[in-house]
Amino acid sequence: MSEYDQRRGSAASRGYGxxxxKAREDYLREHPLCVFCQRRGKVTPATVVDHIEPHKGDLKLFWRRxxxxxxxxxxxxxxxxxLEKGGALPGCDADGLPADPHHHWS
Structure with missing residues (x-):
């Protein structure tokens, strides 16, 4: 285990037990498609439940669906x-508009 992983703790200790x-499986069953791909007009199965706003250990934010x-x-x-490093979401949607919801054209 790297020094970074030791500081960060195990997945279970961070709430991913x-x-x-179970919550992830239920969410993906209800929301089966990747939202970023959908913005680009693509149909791709979602396999990860992502926290839109990083929770940074805040359990209320962690569990807020x-x-x-x-x-x-x-x-x-x-x-x-x-995006989390301050960049922009690449690509455009099916209408030719930027896929990045923060783009000034959106």
């Missing part, structure tokens, strides 16, 4: 990380 896995969104793994690992 059995209760989360209105703060969840379904993403495919590539969108979670690439696009969402880019």
């Amino acid at each position: 059995h209760k989360w896995r 209105s703060n969840w969104q379904g993403l495919c793994k590539p969108c979670h690992d690439i696009d969402k990380q880019r």
Whole structure:
């Protein structure tokens, strides 16, 4: 285990235990498509339940379902990380408008 992982703690200690896995399964059953891909006019299964606003250990925010969104793994690992680092969501929707909801044209 790396020093970073030791400081961060285990997934279970951060809230990602059995209760989360069950809630995640239920959420993905109800929201089966990646919201980032949908904005681009693509249909891609969601495999990750992402916290829209990073919870940073705040359990109320962690469990607030209105703060969840379904993403495919590539969108979670690439696009969402880019957004969290202050970047923009690449691409456009089916109408040619920017996929990034914070773009000045949106």
